[in-house]
Amino acid sequence: xxxxxxxxxxxxxxxxxxxxxxxxxxxxxxxxxxxxxxxxxxxxxxxxxxxxxxxxxxxxxxxxxxxxxxxxxxxxxxxxxxxxxxxxxxxxxxxxxxxxxxxxxxxxxxxxxxxxxxxxxxxxxxxxxxxxxxxxxxxxxxxxxxxxxxxxxxxxxxxxxxxxxxxxxxxxxxxxxxxxxxxxxxxxxxxxxxxxxxxxxxxxxxxxxxxxxxxxxxxxxxxxxxxxxxxxxxxxxxxxxxxxxxxxxxxxxxxxxxxxxxxxxxxxxxxxxxxxxxxxxxxxxxxxxxxxxxxxxxxxxxxxxxxxxxxxxxxxxxxxxxxxxxxxxxxxxxxxxxxxxxxxxxxxxxxxxxxxxxxxxxxxxxxxxxxxxxxxxxxxxxxx
Numbered sequence: 001x002x003x004x005x006x007x008x009x010x011x012x013x014x015x016x017x018x019x020x021x022x023x024x025x026x027x028x029x030x031x032x033x034x035x036x037x038x039x040x041x042x043x044x045x046x047x048x049x050x051x052x053x054x055x056x057x058x059x060x061x062x063x064x065x066x067x068x069x070x071x072x073x074x075x076x077x078x079x080x081x082x083x084x085x086x087x088x089x090x091x092x093x094x095x096x097x098x099x100x101x102x103x104x105x106x107x108x109x110x111x112x113x114x115x116x117x118x119x120x121x122x123x124x125x126x127x128x129x130x131x132x133x134x135x136x137x138x139x140x141x142x143x144x145x146x147x148x149x150x151x152x153x154x155x156x157x158x159x160x161x162x163x164x165x166x167x168x169x170x171x172x173x174x175x176x177x178x179x180x181x182x183x184x185x186x187x188x189x190x191x192x193x194x195x196x197x198x199x200x201x202x203x204x205x206x207x208x209x210x211x212x213x214x215x216x217x218x219x220x221x222x223x224x225x226x227x228x229x230x231x232x233x234x235x236x237x238x239x240x241x242x243x244x245x246x247x248x249x250x251x252x253x254x255x256x257x258x259x260x261x262x263x264x265x266x267x268x269x270x271x272x273x274x275x276x277x278x279x280x281x282x283x284x285x286x287x288x289x290x291x292x293x294x295x296x297x298x299x300x301x302x303x304x305x306x307x308x309x310x311x312x313x314x315x316x317x318x319x320x321x322x323x324x325x326x327x328x329x330x331x332x333x334x335x336x337x338x339x340x341x342x343x344x345x346x347x348x349x350x351x352x353x354x355x356x357x358x359x360x361x362x363x364x365x366x367x368x369x370x371x372x373x374x375x376x377x378x379x380x381x382x383x384x
Contacts (some may be wrong), residue, residue: 002319003366005355014253065235068239070200074175075224079108081142091114092140095118097335121340133168136168146176149334154286158194168177173195184295267361269355285350303349313371
Protein backbone atom coordinates (compact mmCIF):
# COMPACT_ATOMS: atom_id res chain seq x y z
CA UNK A 1 0.00 0.00 0.00
CA UNK A 2 1.11 3.57 -0.67
CA UNK A 3 0.05 6.40 1.65
CA UNK A 4 0.86 9.90 0.41
CA UNK A 5 0.49 12.25 3.40
CA UNK A 6 2.46 15.24 2.08
CA UNK A 7 -0.41 17.08 0.42
CA UNK A 8 0.60 20.45 1.86
CA UNK A 9 3.81 20.17 -0.18
CA UNK A 10 1.94 19.28 -3.36
CA UNK A 11 -1.03 17.26 -4.56
CA UNK A 12 -1.60 14.85 -7.41
CA UNK A 13 -3.47 16.47 -10.32
CA UNK A 14 -7.09 15.50 -10.82
CA UNK A 15 -7.62 13.46 -14.02
CA UNK A 16 -9.86 16.24 -15.38
CA UNK A 17 -7.04 18.74 -14.80
CA UNK A 18 -4.58 16.54 -16.70
CA UNK A 19 -7.06 16.27 -19.58
CA UNK A 20 -7.55 20.03 -20.00
CA UNK A 21 -3.80 20.70 -19.66
CA UNK A 22 -3.09 18.23 -22.48
CA UNK A 23 -5.93 19.65 -24.61
CA UNK A 24 -4.61 23.21 -24.29
CA UNK A 25 -1.07 22.05 -25.11
CA UNK A 26 -1.94 19.85 -28.10
CA UNK A 27 -5.17 21.20 -29.63
CA UNK A 28 -6.09 24.68 -28.35
CA UNK A 29 -2.45 25.78 -28.15
CA UNK A 30 -2.80 29.33 -29.52
CA UNK A 31 -1.33 32.45 -27.93
CA UNK A 32 -4.23 34.17 -26.12
CA UNK A 33 -2.89 37.56 -27.25
CA UNK A 34 -3.20 36.56 -30.94
CA UNK A 35 -6.11 38.01 -32.94
CA UNK A 36 -6.96 34.87 -34.96
CA UNK A 37 -9.33 32.09 -33.90
CA UNK A 38 -6.61 29.97 -32.26
CA UNK A 39 -5.82 32.95 -30.02
CA UNK A 40 -9.48 33.60 -29.28
CA UNK A 41 -9.99 29.94 -28.33
CA UNK A 42 -6.98 30.04 -25.98
CA UNK A 43 -8.17 33.29 -24.42
CA UNK A 44 -11.50 31.60 -23.75
CA UNK A 45 -9.82 29.21 -21.29
CA UNK A 46 -8.20 32.12 -19.42
CA UNK A 47 -11.52 33.95 -19.17
CA UNK A 48 -13.34 30.80 -18.04
CA UNK A 49 -10.83 30.22 -15.23
CA UNK A 50 -11.05 33.84 -14.10
CA UNK A 51 -14.85 33.52 -14.05
CA UNK A 52 -14.69 30.31 -11.97
CA UNK A 53 -12.30 31.82 -9.39
CA UNK A 54 -14.26 35.08 -9.18
CA UNK A 55 -17.47 33.16 -8.47
CA UNK A 56 -15.80 31.10 -5.71
CA UNK A 57 -14.44 34.23 -3.97
CA UNK A 58 -17.49 36.41 -4.81
CA UNK A 59 -15.29 39.01 -6.54
CA UNK A 60 -15.11 40.30 -10.13
CA UNK A 61 -13.13 38.60 -12.91
CA UNK A 62 -10.95 41.66 -13.50
CA UNK A 63 -9.71 41.33 -9.88
CA UNK A 64 -8.09 37.93 -10.63
CA UNK A 65 -4.45 38.14 -11.77
CA UNK A 66 -2.79 34.91 -12.89
CA UNK A 67 0.81 34.31 -11.74
CA UNK A 68 3.42 31.56 -11.74
CA UNK A 69 2.32 30.40 -8.28
CA UNK A 70 2.10 31.30 -4.61
CA UNK A 71 5.60 32.74 -4.30
CA UNK A 72 5.10 35.19 -7.16
CA UNK A 73 1.65 36.14 -5.87
CA UNK A 74 3.12 36.92 -2.44
CA UNK A 75 6.04 38.88 -3.91
CA UNK A 76 3.74 40.96 -6.11
CA UNK A 77 1.34 41.66 -3.25
CA UNK A 78 4.09 42.68 -0.82
CA UNK A 79 6.69 44.41 -2.98
CA UNK A 80 4.19 45.76 -5.51
CA UNK A 81 1.83 46.85 -2.74
CA UNK A 82 4.56 48.55 -0.68
CA UNK A 83 6.09 50.38 -3.65
CA UNK A 84 2.71 51.63 -4.90
CA UNK A 85 1.73 53.01 -1.49
CA UNK A 86 5.02 54.33 -0.07
CA UNK A 87 3.85 57.95 -0.31
CA UNK A 88 1.16 57.11 2.27
CA UNK A 89 3.58 55.62 4.80
CA UNK A 90 6.55 53.40 5.45
CA UNK A 91 5.32 50.79 7.94
CA UNK A 92 4.62 47.10 7.21
CA UNK A 93 3.27 44.49 9.65
CA UNK A 94 3.57 40.71 9.36
CA UNK A 95 3.80 37.72 11.72
CA UNK A 96 6.58 35.49 13.06
CA UNK A 97 5.14 32.36 11.40
CA UNK A 98 4.92 33.33 7.73
CA UNK A 99 6.15 31.18 4.87
CA UNK A 100 9.51 32.25 3.38
CA UNK A 101 7.59 33.53 0.32
CA UNK A 102 6.28 36.28 2.63
CA UNK A 103 9.07 36.70 5.18
CA UNK A 104 11.81 37.05 2.51
CA UNK A 105 10.04 39.79 0.47
CA UNK A 106 9.33 41.59 3.76
CA UNK A 107 13.04 41.33 4.68
CA UNK A 108 13.88 42.76 1.22
CA UNK A 109 11.51 45.68 1.82
CA UNK A 110 13.14 46.30 5.20
CA UNK A 111 16.50 46.55 3.41
CA UNK A 112 14.93 49.12 1.07
CA UNK A 113 14.08 51.32 4.05
CA UNK A 114 10.59 50.22 5.05
CA UNK A 115 9.96 49.77 8.77
CA UNK A 116 8.72 46.28 9.68
CA UNK A 117 6.87 45.02 12.77
CA UNK A 118 6.75 41.23 13.27
CA UNK A 119 3.85 40.07 15.43
CA UNK A 120 4.22 37.21 17.95
CA UNK A 121 1.95 34.16 18.10
CA UNK A 122 0.55 32.12 20.97
CA UNK A 123 1.47 28.51 21.81
CA UNK A 124 -0.95 27.25 19.16
CA UNK A 125 0.70 29.40 16.49
CA UNK A 126 -2.12 31.95 16.21
CA UNK A 127 -1.26 35.64 15.85
CA UNK A 128 -1.95 37.79 18.92
CA UNK A 129 -4.65 40.32 18.03
CA UNK A 130 -3.73 42.67 20.88
CA UNK A 131 -0.20 42.89 19.44
CA UNK A 132 -1.65 43.80 16.03
CA UNK A 133 -3.85 46.48 17.60
CA UNK A 134 -0.81 48.05 19.28
CA UNK A 135 1.29 47.82 16.10
CA UNK A 136 -1.17 49.58 13.77
CA UNK A 137 -0.21 53.23 13.18
CA UNK A 138 -1.19 56.09 10.86
CA UNK A 139 1.80 55.31 8.58
CA UNK A 140 1.00 51.56 8.29
CA UNK A 141 0.49 50.82 4.59
CA UNK A 142 0.48 47.02 4.50
CA UNK A 143 -0.39 44.11 6.80
CA UNK A 144 0.34 40.53 5.69
CA UNK A 145 -0.75 37.34 7.44
CA UNK A 146 -1.34 33.79 6.30
CA UNK A 147 -4.77 32.26 6.75
CA UNK A 148 -3.61 28.68 7.45
CA UNK A 149 -0.09 27.88 8.61
CA UNK A 150 1.66 25.45 6.28
CA UNK A 151 3.49 23.61 9.09
CA UNK A 152 0.96 23.40 11.91
CA UNK A 153 -2.45 24.05 10.34
CA UNK A 154 -3.05 26.95 12.75
CA UNK A 155 -5.88 29.15 11.47
CA UNK A 156 -5.50 32.92 11.69
CA UNK A 157 -8.58 35.03 12.53
CA UNK A 158 -8.41 36.83 9.17
CA UNK A 159 -11.96 38.20 9.42
CA UNK A 160 -11.17 39.88 12.76
CA UNK A 161 -7.81 41.12 11.46
CA UNK A 162 -9.47 42.63 8.37
CA UNK A 163 -12.09 44.36 10.53
CA UNK A 164 -9.42 45.75 12.89
CA UNK A 165 -7.31 47.12 10.04
CA UNK A 166 -10.40 48.65 8.42
CA UNK A 167 -11.30 50.37 11.69
CA UNK A 168 -7.83 51.54 12.78
CA UNK A 169 -6.00 52.02 9.44
CA UNK A 170 -8.56 52.21 6.63
CA UNK A 171 -5.91 53.18 4.07
CA UNK A 172 -3.67 50.16 4.77
CA UNK A 173 -3.76 47.13 2.47
CA UNK A 174 -4.44 43.72 4.02
CA UNK A 175 -2.72 40.82 2.24
CA UNK A 176 -3.64 37.21 3.07
CA UNK A 177 -1.49 34.25 2.03
CA UNK A 178 -4.32 31.75 1.46
CA UNK A 179 -2.15 29.10 -0.20
CA UNK A 180 -2.99 26.43 2.40
CA UNK A 181 -6.55 27.71 2.95
CA UNK A 182 -8.06 27.95 -0.53
CA UNK A 183 -10.04 24.80 -1.28
CA UNK A 184 -10.38 24.01 2.44
CA UNK A 185 -12.38 27.10 3.49
CA UNK A 186 -14.96 29.36 1.91
CA UNK A 187 -13.13 32.69 1.60
CA UNK A 188 -14.83 36.05 0.94
CA UNK A 189 -12.19 38.80 0.53
CA UNK A 190 -14.60 41.73 0.05
CA UNK A 191 -16.72 40.84 3.06
CA UNK A 192 -13.59 40.28 5.20
CA UNK A 193 -11.78 43.50 4.16
CA UNK A 194 -8.97 41.58 2.41
CA UNK A 195 -7.41 43.58 -0.43
CA UNK A 196 -4.85 41.04 -1.71
CA UNK A 197 -5.12 37.23 -1.56
CA UNK A 198 -2.53 34.70 -2.80
CA UNK A 199 -3.42 31.21 -4.06
CA UNK A 200 -1.35 28.38 -5.58
CA UNK A 201 -2.69 25.78 -8.00
CA UNK A 202 -0.62 22.73 -7.07
CA UNK A 203 -1.96 22.69 -3.49
CA UNK A 204 -5.47 21.99 -4.85
CA UNK A 205 -4.76 19.20 -7.39
CA UNK A 206 -3.93 21.67 -10.16
CA UNK A 207 -0.70 22.00 -12.17
CA UNK A 208 2.54 23.34 -10.71
CA UNK A 209 3.85 26.71 -11.88
CA UNK A 210 0.57 28.62 -11.78
CA UNK A 211 -1.47 30.53 -9.21
CA UNK A 212 -3.30 33.80 -8.85
CA UNK A 213 -3.44 36.97 -6.82
CA UNK A 214 -6.79 38.55 -6.03
CA UNK A 215 -6.30 42.33 -6.16
CA UNK A 216 -9.22 44.45 -4.96
CA UNK A 217 -10.13 46.95 -7.69
CA UNK A 218 -9.37 49.86 -5.32
CA UNK A 219 -5.96 48.52 -4.20
CA UNK A 220 -2.83 50.08 -5.71
CA UNK A 221 -0.13 47.54 -6.68
CA UNK A 222 2.93 48.28 -8.81
CA UNK A 223 3.67 45.64 -11.49
CA UNK A 224 6.98 43.81 -11.10
CA UNK A 225 7.15 42.05 -14.50
CA UNK A 226 7.22 44.46 -17.43
CA UNK A 227 6.96 43.75 -21.13
CA UNK A 228 4.08 43.18 -23.53
CA UNK A 229 1.43 44.48 -21.15
CA UNK A 230 -0.64 41.31 -20.71
CA UNK A 231 -3.26 41.17 -17.92
CA UNK A 232 -3.94 44.92 -18.18
CA UNK A 233 -0.24 45.68 -17.77
CA UNK A 234 -0.12 44.06 -14.32
CA UNK A 235 1.95 41.03 -15.36
CA UNK A 236 3.59 40.90 -18.75
CA UNK A 237 4.41 37.64 -20.49
CA UNK A 238 2.37 35.17 -22.53
CA UNK A 239 -0.36 33.68 -20.37
CA UNK A 240 0.28 30.09 -19.24
CA UNK A 241 -2.95 28.82 -20.78
CA UNK A 242 -2.55 25.10 -19.86
CA UNK A 243 -1.72 26.02 -16.25
CA UNK A 244 -4.51 28.58 -15.98
CA UNK A 245 -7.06 26.19 -17.51
CA UNK A 246 -5.95 23.43 -15.13
CA UNK A 247 -6.17 25.77 -12.14
CA UNK A 248 -9.74 26.72 -13.08
CA UNK A 249 -10.84 23.09 -13.33
CA UNK A 250 -9.09 22.16 -10.05
CA UNK A 251 -10.69 25.08 -8.17
CA UNK A 252 -14.14 24.23 -9.50
CA UNK A 253 -13.75 20.60 -8.43
CA UNK A 254 -12.45 21.53 -4.95
CA UNK A 255 -15.64 23.46 -4.22
CA UNK A 256 -18.02 20.76 -5.50
CA UNK A 257 -19.48 18.73 -2.60
CA UNK A 258 -17.30 21.00 -0.50
CA UNK A 259 -18.72 20.29 2.97
CA UNK A 260 -18.46 16.52 2.49
CA UNK A 261 -14.82 16.83 1.39
CA UNK A 262 -13.88 18.96 4.39
CA UNK A 263 -15.67 16.59 6.77
CA UNK A 264 -13.76 13.66 5.24
CA UNK A 265 -10.47 15.51 5.84
CA UNK A 266 -11.38 16.17 9.49
CA UNK A 267 -12.31 12.52 9.98
CA UNK A 268 -8.97 11.39 8.52
CA UNK A 269 -7.17 13.86 10.77
CA UNK A 270 -9.14 12.75 13.85
CA UNK A 271 -8.47 9.08 13.17
CA UNK A 272 -4.73 9.74 12.79
CA UNK A 273 -4.63 11.95 15.91
CA UNK A 274 -6.56 9.38 17.95
CA UNK A 275 -4.17 6.60 16.91
CA UNK A 276 -1.10 8.75 17.59
CA UNK A 277 -2.39 9.72 21.05
CA UNK A 278 -2.12 6.06 22.10
CA UNK A 279 1.62 5.97 21.32
CA UNK A 280 4.12 6.97 24.03
CA UNK A 281 6.25 10.12 23.59
CA UNK A 282 4.11 11.53 20.78
CA UNK A 283 2.93 15.16 20.98
CA UNK A 284 0.37 16.70 18.61
CA UNK A 285 1.18 20.39 18.12
CA UNK A 286 -0.99 23.40 17.39
CA UNK A 287 -4.71 23.97 17.72
CA UNK A 288 -7.22 21.30 18.81
CA UNK A 289 -7.94 18.95 15.89
CA UNK A 290 -11.30 20.44 14.84
CA UNK A 291 -10.16 24.05 15.35
CA UNK A 292 -7.10 23.78 13.14
CA UNK A 293 -7.14 23.33 9.36
CA UNK A 294 -8.78 20.08 8.25
CA UNK A 295 -5.76 18.74 6.37
CA UNK A 296 -2.62 19.44 8.46
CA UNK A 297 -1.31 17.64 11.54
CA UNK A 298 1.99 18.62 13.18
CA UNK A 299 3.38 15.78 15.30
CA UNK A 300 6.51 15.47 17.46
CA UNK A 301 7.94 11.99 18.00
CA UNK A 302 10.12 12.76 21.01
CA UNK A 303 13.64 11.40 20.81
CA UNK A 304 13.49 10.53 17.10
CA UNK A 305 14.90 12.85 14.45
CA UNK A 306 12.29 13.79 11.86
CA UNK A 307 14.51 12.87 8.87
CA UNK A 308 15.13 9.39 10.28
CA UNK A 309 11.41 8.80 10.74
CA UNK A 310 10.64 10.29 7.32
CA UNK A 311 12.98 7.87 5.52
CA UNK A 312 11.85 4.91 7.64
CA UNK A 313 8.25 5.59 6.62
CA UNK A 314 9.35 6.17 3.02
CA UNK A 315 10.73 2.61 2.96
CA UNK A 316 7.15 1.47 3.62
CA UNK A 317 5.69 3.79 0.90
CA UNK A 318 4.39 6.30 3.45
CA UNK A 319 5.25 9.90 2.62
CA UNK A 320 5.29 12.71 5.20
CA UNK A 321 7.30 15.91 5.57
CA UNK A 322 9.94 17.11 8.01
CA UNK A 323 8.57 20.64 8.33
CA UNK A 324 7.82 22.65 5.18
CA UNK A 325 8.91 21.08 1.88
CA UNK A 326 8.96 24.39 0.02
CA UNK A 327 12.51 25.48 0.80
CA UNK A 328 14.93 23.59 -1.47
CA UNK A 329 15.90 20.83 0.99
CA UNK A 330 17.39 23.35 3.45
CA UNK A 331 17.10 22.16 7.01
CA UNK A 332 17.23 24.77 9.73
CA UNK A 333 15.06 25.06 12.84
CA UNK A 334 11.51 26.02 11.87
CA UNK A 335 10.82 29.71 12.57
CA UNK A 336 7.15 28.81 13.03
CA UNK A 337 7.74 26.15 15.68
CA UNK A 338 10.34 28.36 17.42
CA UNK A 339 7.84 31.25 17.52
CA UNK A 340 5.36 28.91 19.22
CA UNK A 341 7.92 28.38 22.01
CA UNK A 342 9.01 24.89 21.02
CA UNK A 343 12.52 23.73 21.97
CA UNK A 344 15.06 23.00 19.21
CA UNK A 345 15.12 19.37 20.38
CA UNK A 346 11.38 19.00 19.85
CA UNK A 347 11.54 20.86 16.53
CA UNK A 348 14.06 18.28 15.32
CA UNK A 349 11.54 15.55 16.24
CA UNK A 350 8.57 17.11 14.40
CA UNK A 351 6.95 15.92 11.18
CA UNK A 352 3.96 17.19 9.24
CA UNK A 353 1.22 14.84 8.09
CA UNK A 354 -1.06 16.45 5.50
CA UNK A 355 -4.14 14.92 3.91
CA UNK A 356 -6.15 15.30 0.73
CA UNK A 357 -9.70 14.23 0.00
CA UNK A 358 -8.21 11.30 -1.97
CA UNK A 359 -6.70 9.75 1.17
CA UNK A 360 -8.52 6.82 2.82
CA UNK A 361 -9.03 5.51 6.34
CA UNK A 362 -7.16 2.36 5.30
CA UNK A 363 -4.10 4.49 4.53
CA UNK A 364 -4.33 6.13 7.97
CA UNK A 365 -4.60 2.72 9.65
CA UNK A 366 -1.63 1.43 7.63
CA UNK A 367 0.47 4.43 8.71
CA UNK A 368 -0.44 3.89 12.38
CA UNK A 369 0.34 0.18 12.11
CA UNK A 370 3.79 0.91 10.64
CA UNK A 371 4.50 3.59 13.29
CA UNK A 372 3.65 1.18 16.08
CA UNK A 373 6.04 -1.32 14.53
CA UNK A 374 9.04 0.96 13.79
CA UNK A 375 9.02 3.49 16.66
CA UNK A 376 10.34 1.08 19.37
CA UNK A 377 13.23 0.13 17.06
CA UNK A 378 14.02 3.78 16.18
CA UNK A 379 14.01 4.74 19.86
CA UNK A 380 16.58 2.06 20.62
CA UNK A 381 18.92 3.48 17.98
CA UNK A 382 18.21 7.16 18.72
CA UNK A 383 21.10 9.39 19.76
CA UNK A 384 21.44 9.77 23.49
